[in-house]
Amino acid sequence: MSDFPGPVPIHGDSVQITTDTTSLTNTGSITSQGAVRDGRGFAELVLPDGDPQQRRDLERAKWFQYRLYDDGALLYSSPHLQVRETRRESDGALVVAGSP
Template structure:
């Protein structure tokens, strides 16, 4: 589980409830604590393709498996294959945030 300091990358492959997307642009990953439970939050670029955003939002509502591979400068910096999607929300600038927990 990631810590509260964001881990930043420039590319992400994410698989949510069987929906796979590859995203480029600034992506961050951080751990948050809500209601005594730990969550991993992936913040995707605010300029994400609208169709990708809708697909990911719909997939996250199914609360299936959430897997991600985060890259910086072509190198894998984080991967997680053991999360369950717990929903989405938006940041103030409209960026999509995917939430998952073990």
């Protein structure tokens, strides 16, 4: 398992997210992917449209860490990431981006 996701998306069906203020579990179609913007690496976690409180919780967080699963098997465990961006996509998906 690597320390940072690559550019190829990793798809799972559940994720456990821990932040400095809360922890939550989300289920559904979830994607984790590395991205480079302005020469800086980011991990992007895309969650299905869900509780609006999740976005507020993630916006308030200073850092997050996540564990992505598919059918109970751990696919990826992130390092602690500083929250850099949270946004809603046009399809309602919640995207949280972080960097080490």
